[in-house]
Amino acid sequence: MEFLNQHWPLIITLLAVGFASGYFGGLFGVGGGIITTPALYAVFQALGHDNEASLKTAIGTSLALIIVTSIRSLMTHHRAGHVDMNMLRAWGVWIATGAGLGGLLARWAPVEALTIIFAGGAFYIAWKRLFAKSKAGQAPVNLMRKRMKIPIGIGTGFFSSLMGIGGGALGVMVMTMAGRAMHQAIATSAGFGVAVAAPGVAGFILSGWAAANLPPGAAGFVNLPAFLVMALTAAIAAPLGARAAHRLKGDFLSKCFGVYVLVAAGGLAWDIFTG
Numbered sequence: 001m002e003f004l005n006q007h008w009p010l011i012i013t014l015l016a017v018g019f020a021s022g023y024f025g026g027l028f029g030v031g032g033g034i035i036t037t038p039a040l041y042a043v044f045q046a047l048g049h050d051n052e053a054s055l056k057t058a059i060g061t062s063l064a065l066i067i068v069t070s071i072r073s074l075m076t077h078h079r080a081g082h083v084d085m086n087m088l089r090a091w092g093v094w095i096a097t098g099a100g101l102g103g104l105l106a107r108w109a110p111v112e113a114l115t116i117i118f119a120g121g122a123f124y125i126a127w128k129r130l131f132a133k134s135k136a137g138q139a140p141v142n143l144m145r146k147r148m149k150i151p152i153g154i155g156t157g158f159f160s161s162l163m164g165i166g167g168g169a170l171g172v173m174v175m176t177m178a179g180r181a182m183h184q185a186i187a188t189s190a191g192f193g194v195a196v197a198a199p200g201v202a203g204f205i206l207s208g209w210a211a212a213n214l215p216p217g218a219a220g221f222v223n224l225p226a227f228l229v230m231a232l233t234a235a236i237a238a239p240l241g242a243r244a245a246h247r248l249k250g251d252f253l254s255k256c257f258g259v260y261v262l263v264a265a266g267g268l269a270w271d272i273f274t275g
Contacts, residue, residue: 010043011229018230019237021065025193026073026241028172028186028257033160034122035260036062040226044215053213055114056106060204060221063103063161063197068231070193072238080246082187084180090144091153095195098157103203106162106221117162122261125173130258141178156192161200172257182253186245 017039024035040058045051077083106114143149156170171189176182201222208214208221217225245253 010046013039013043014226014229015233018065019233021230022069022072022234022237023241023244024260025066025069025234026076026190026238026243027245028241028253028260033059033062033066036065036230040223043226044223047215049215050213052110053211053215056204056208056211056221057215057218057223059106059114059162060103060201060208061223061226063200063204064222064227065230065234066193066197067201069234069238070190070197072235073242074187074190074194076239076242077187077190077245080187080242082183082246083191084184084188087143087175087188088191091149091156091192092195094150094153095157095160095192096199098154098159099161099196100157100199100203101154102158102161103200104207106204106207108207109162114162117159119266121159121170123266125170126258126262128173128177128258130255130262143175143178143180157196157200160192160196161203182251183245186253187242190242 017036021033021035037058040061041054044054044057049057074083078085141148143152152174156174160170171192172182172185175185175188180188205220205222208218211221214221215223215226217223
C-alpha cells in the first residue's frame with residue numbers, strides 16, 4: 001500500500017501508456033513499442049535508474065507487451081479479412097530468427113548504439129511514410145521469394161528487437177514499398193509482432209539475467225510489474241485501434257503513422273543525448 005501511495009502517478013502513467021500502445025498498435029499494426037520504449041525509459045529514469053538499465057529494460061518490457069497487443073490486433077484484422085496469412089507464415093520463422101539474435105546481442109550493445117538504432121530506424125520509417133511516392137502503375141514486388149524473405153525477414157526481426165518494436169513498423173514499410181495496400185500491410189504486420197516479440201523477449205531475459213542496477217521486479221531486461229500493468233489496458237485498446245484502421249483511408253493512415261514514429265523517436269533521442 002505504501003508503494004501505491006508513493007508511486008500512483010507512475011501507475012496511472014503506465015495504464016495510459018498501455019492503452020495508447022494497444023490502440024496505436026492496432027491502428028498502425030506496429031505492436032506499440034515505439035510508444036512504450038520511450039515512455040518506459042522515462043518511467044525507469046524517474047525511479048532513479050541509470051541510462052543503460054533504463055533503456056534496455058524499456059526495450060525488453062516493450063517487446064513483452066507487444067505479444068499482447070499484436071495477438072489482439074491481429075485477431076481483429078484477421079476477422080476483417082485483411083491479413084495475408086501466406087506471407088505471415090513464410091516470413092515468421094526468419095523474423096523470429098533475427099529477433100532472437102537481436103535480443104541476445106542486447107547485453108553487449110552500448111546504450112548510445114541502441115538509441116542510434118532506435119532513433120535512426122524510426123526517423124527513416126517516418127520519412128518514408130510522410131514523403132512516400134505513389135506506387136500507382138508499378139508492378140508489385142514478389143515478397144515470397146527466398147532472396148527477399150530470408151535477408152529482409154532476418155533484418156526486420158533483428159533491428160525490430162534491438163529497437164523494442166514489434167516488426168510492424170518495418171513490416172508496413174517493406175510491404176507498402178513492395179506495392180501492397182496500406183490496410184493489408186498494417187494487418188499482416190500486426191502478426192510480425194509475435195514473431196519478433198516472443199524470441200526477442202527470451203533474448204532480453206537471458207542477456208540481462210545477471211545485469212546490475214535493474215528496476216525492481218525484473219526478469220533480466222524485462223520488468224514484470226510494468227508489463228502486467230500496461231497489458232491490462234493494452235489488451236482492451238488493441239481491437240479498438242484495429243477497428244478504427246478499417247474505417248480510415250490508407251494515405252491518411254500512412255501520414256499519421258509517419259508523424260507518430262517521428263515524435264516518439266525524437267523524444268527518446270533528445271533525452272539520451274542531452275540528459
